[in-house]
Amino acid sequence: MTDTAQIQDSYMAQVRRKRTYSTILLVVFVAMMASGFHLANDRNAGGFLAGIPRLFDFPAELLGEAFAKAANLPGLVWHYLPALVETLNIAAAATLIGAILGGFLSLMVTPGLAPFPRLVSPLRRVLDITRAVPDVVVALILIFMLSSGPVPAMIAIALHTTGALGKLFAEVNENADTKPVEGLQSVGAGWFQRMLLGVVPQVAPNWLSYALLRFEINVRASAILGFVGAGGIGAELKIAIGWGLGRYDAAAAIFILLFLTIMIIDQISGHFRHVLVKGRA
Amino acid sequence: MTTVPYVEAHRRIARKRLTGFALLAGVIAYLVYIFFAFDMPGLAQRVRLDNAAILLRDTYSHRIQVTRDNRRDTTSVSVDGERNGQYPADRWPDWVQNAEGGTAINLTHGVTVRYEDDAVRMAVPDYGQITIIPAQSGIELFTPDGQIPEWISASDTRVAITRPEGRLTVTKARTETFRYFLGWPLFFFTTDSPFHYMTWTELARSALSSDRIVADQSNLSAMWHDFWYNPMWRHNAVAWAIFETLMMAFLGTMMGAMIALPLAFLSARNFGPSMPIRFAIRRVFDFCRGVDGLIWTIILARAFGPGPMTGALAIMLTDTGSFGKLFSEVLETTDSKQVEGLRSTGANALQRGRFGVIPQVMPVIASQILYMLESNTRGATVIGAIVGGGIGLLLTQAIQTQKDWEDVTYYIILVILMVMMMDGISGWIRRRLIKG
Structure with missing residues (x-):
């Protein structure tokens, strides 16, 4: 009898301790959220409660003007198409360059495949750093040197993509079968040949899938960079919604373009990624 | 009949190879298109290499500049020309001296600049003395051989001498000499803090000593205050x-x-x-x-x-x-x-x-x-x-x-x-x- 009582006691004690910990964690979490929210609210130009009723003012104004000038919309959409193409080109070129560099670097940092094992660790740090620097920062610095335009944005996004894809690709490479590589080595293939013929065919589907996902992210990033100073649809959006001279029909056209583009790209890339990873259904 | 699968395999391999090359050609074609769509050839002319040089130099070095207001005849020494980085008149760095009849500035490698009442004189070893007179009618430049070397750019309104030892600019309104130093300026203490003028060992010693440098505050807390509220780095x-x-x-x-x-x-x-x-x-x-x-x-x-x-x-x-x-x-x-x-x-x-x-x-x-x-x-x-x-x-x-x-x-x-x-x-x- 005493045995079961002991077991029950210790079980209840454990449960109580777990509950106390959970409660403490919960209280700390709630306190952090509440004080953080309060602090953020204080530092904001407008308050949260004051802003809530105004939340729909801007969308309403925008939609109102867009509806009033609905006849303009197709023309405006057509007008902003080149800017959209530029934004997409920035994203596509950056993804392409980033994927090529990232693929090369990922092979350099995969233990077992790396041609210079000593460089694995330093190159990984380099990839970490290129991933950690926000692309806006690189873009703004490059704008200072190269003057504004699509090239700074492209380089900035490509740099970030190199870091992000390099890491993901390296994880894929680690799972690659080394037998083809060894086979190629035994017939005297050089490093490039071993990688190109032994590794890349194995990892290509996963690489492509990650690159497509990155392209989706990069389209958004490229729009944001346009807003900060590089060209493309983001720059047009900034002009269109500028305080005072708001041309909301133009802004609505750009919103529509951005929304549709992102939706379409997400759908297409999602479909292809599914095919690539799961095989043809 | 046995040759048929063989032929089939060859055909497939050939097609795969072709796809590979087509892909490569597609990528190259796209990059060429981007090259021209983004106007890269034009970009090569718009590149601001001077901006890049400024940027790069600023990230690892700073300048201390000695500025004379030529109209009011006052001289100041400051870091990067910023108001927060001005040295008090009695605590100038030792390479800037108020000598008889003007200010003497020692740059590296024996190059010296003297701000005199009527003229600015720069002495460069193995070259000679350059004299610049900021007269109201225009700025006059005298070099030892009468020629103007490529490291001097001179016009009626402005003379700029750029050398690895430093840089001297003279306009009618002001005379400026820059000397470059490695590192970020005033990262810990600005020039108005007494701790700026101490070495690391002096700082450590004063942190431990009870002789108060700033009244009403222990040295450590004064140091922390001056560091934390550093007006340059904030x-x-x-x-x-x-x-x-x-x-x-x-x-x-x-x-x-x-x-x-x-x-x-x-x-x-x-x-x-x-x-x-x-x-x-x-x-x-x-x-x-x-x-x-x-x-x-x-x-x-x-x-x-x-x-x-x-x-x-x-x-x-x-x-x-x-x-x-x-x-x-x-x-x-x-x-x-x-x-x-x-x-x-x-x-x-x-x-x-x-x-x-x-x-x-x-x-x-x-x-x-x-x-x-x-x-x-x-x-x-x-x-x-x-x-x-x-x-x-x-x-x-x-x-x-x-x-x-x-x-x-x-x-x-x-x-x-x-x-x-x-x-x-x-x-x-x-x-x-x-x-x-």
Whole structure:
């Protein structure tokens, strides 16, 4: 009898301790959220409660003007198409360059495949750093040197993509079968040949899938960079919604373009990624 | 008949090879198109190499400049020409001296500059003495051989001498000499702090001694005060900005997760009440994710004004969409046995969710939240640049002044450290969660 009582006691004690910990964690979490929210609210130009009723003012104004000038919309959409193409080109070129560099670097940092094992660790740090620097920062610095335009944005996004894809690709490479590589080595293939013929065919589907996902992210990033100073649809959006001279029909056209583009790209890339990873259904 | 598969194989290999080359050709063709679409040849002419040089030099070095106002005849010594970096008149660096009849400046390698009443004289070893007279009619330049070497640019209104030892500019209004030093200037103490003039050992000694340098304050606290409120680097503001960025990421991620979790229950196939509700909520998630973060940020900034909360709310909205999708996928893979067991004891829906489902999905959900927190730390820097909050704001401001590149370097290093720290912490917690 005493045995079961002991077991029950210790079980209840454990449960109580777990509950106390959970409660403490919960209280700390709630306190952090509440004080953080309060602090953020204080530092904001407008308050949260004051802003809530105004939340729909801007969308309403925008939609109102867009509806009033609905006849303009197709023309405006057509007008902003080149800017959209530029934004997409920035994203596509950056993804392409980033994927090529990232693929090369990922092979350099995969233990077992790396041609210079000593460089694995330093190159990984380099990839970490290129991933950690926000692309806006690189873009703004490059704008200072190269003057504004699509090239700074492209380089900035490509740099970030190199870091992000390099890491993901390296994880894929680690799972690659080394037998083809060894086979190629035994017939005297050089490093490039071993990688190109032994590794890349194995990892290509996963690489492509990650690159497509990155392209989706990069389209958004490229729009944001346009807003900060590089060209493309983001720059047009900034002009269109500028305080005072708001041309909301133009802004609505750009919103529509951005929304549709992102939706379409997400759908297409999602479909292809599914095919690539799961095989043809 | 045996040759047929052989031929077939050859044909397939040939086609594969062709596809490979076509792909390569396509990539090259696209890059060539981009090369011309982005006007790269024109860019080569627009590159501001001088800007690049300024930027690069500012990131690792600074200048101390000796400026004479030629009209008022006053001379000052300052770091990077900033008001916060001016040396008091009695504490000039020892290479600048108020000598008889003017100021003597010793640059490196024996090059000296003298500001005299009527003229500026620069002595360069192996070359001779250059005399510049800033007269009202125009600036006169006299070199030892009468020729003007390529390191001097001279006109009626301005003479600039650029040498590796330093730089001298004379206009009618002012005379300036720059001398360059390695490192970031005044990172710890500005020139108005008594601690600026001490070496490290002196600092350590005075920190331990009880002779107060600043009245009413222990030396250590005075040091901390001068460092923390350094008017050039504003360490307190920077620390606050980093904190604000982390706060934006944390608040946005957590609020997004808290909103998404109940909605995910409603949209999961095995918990959702009905098909139309499920469908509607899924479309809401798609909409939140589909509308770009940029658009949310703009709409929210109109309602709430610029600031960290706007950033947090923008992160929250996009995250609600992503979390909703991820969580509902996780919920659909849960085991229904626990829920049935709880139902047999008479537990209501809330209790079934709390004790039957949450314990199953918690590790996965927590790891997804942490992963998102990690990526949002990066995102919060960017969003901060748009909504005006946190380190993103400081960074864009510093870049836009186009001269405080040492600040930019400092902020970038801090951002990298911040992101890496968050990666480390969240990676550690995630590993703990997976191991249990």
